[in-house]
Amino acid sequence: MFSQSEKEAPVMFGKEMRNTDRAASEELKTRFLDTSFDSSKDTKVIRLQVDYMKSNSQYVVAHFVLECCKKLEAKCITTATACSLFHKFFIRADTNHYDPYLIGAASIYLAGKIEDDQLRLRDVINTVHATLHRTLDTLALGDEYWNMRDAIVQAELFLLRMVEFKVHMTHPHKYLLHYLTSVRDWMDESEWLTYPIPKTAWSILQDLYHDSYVTS
Secondary structure, rough: OOOOOHHHOOOOOOOOOOOOOOHHHHHHOEEEEEEEEEEOOOEEEEEEEEHHHHOOOOHHHHHHHHHHHHHOOOHHHHHHHHHHHHHHHHHHOOOOOOHHHHHHHHHHHHHHHHOOOOOHHHHHHHHHHHHOOOOOOOOOOHHHHHHHHHHHHHHHHHHHOOOOOOOOOOHHHHHHHHHHHHHHOOOHHHHHOOOOOOHHHHHHHHHHHOOOOHHO
């Protein structure tokens, strides 16, 4: 479908391609960092952060997309569309040939357009950079910023071609809302307020977008 030069797109965000042979469960054991001590409360506080530079598996990069969307305060449907676009791309491509974090960033930006969610490209770039490199500093308007901007814009066009411009998706969120409404009418009000059924169900649904099977 594409020429050899298109298939060998350069890595734009990562310094080098990471090993994908490790099982997802093993990656999850090693991807959390930053244990610190809260002296004000005299208690140990564990702040868990994913070191995205250690893995390029679809599961971990999908988590990266979810984290970026949360920081951008994107709508839940936008988040779902971004993850779906990312998974659809890598159903047709190999993570060893493309930088998955670049495709993830392009998926977020494109999903904002599809779902009419106002995600500015500069905000996407700063959020992606800060999340990937674990920094609170805003990326200055220099060569790195413009290189990332051009890479995301070009990746967005390439992403559209790879998914054959089929970007409108039906997500299960509206069906879950109808089901939760029925459950709420069926349950006693005190029980409904006691148990976090809506929050739990919504969280489980969002977590499903870590897996590429959500697009099938």
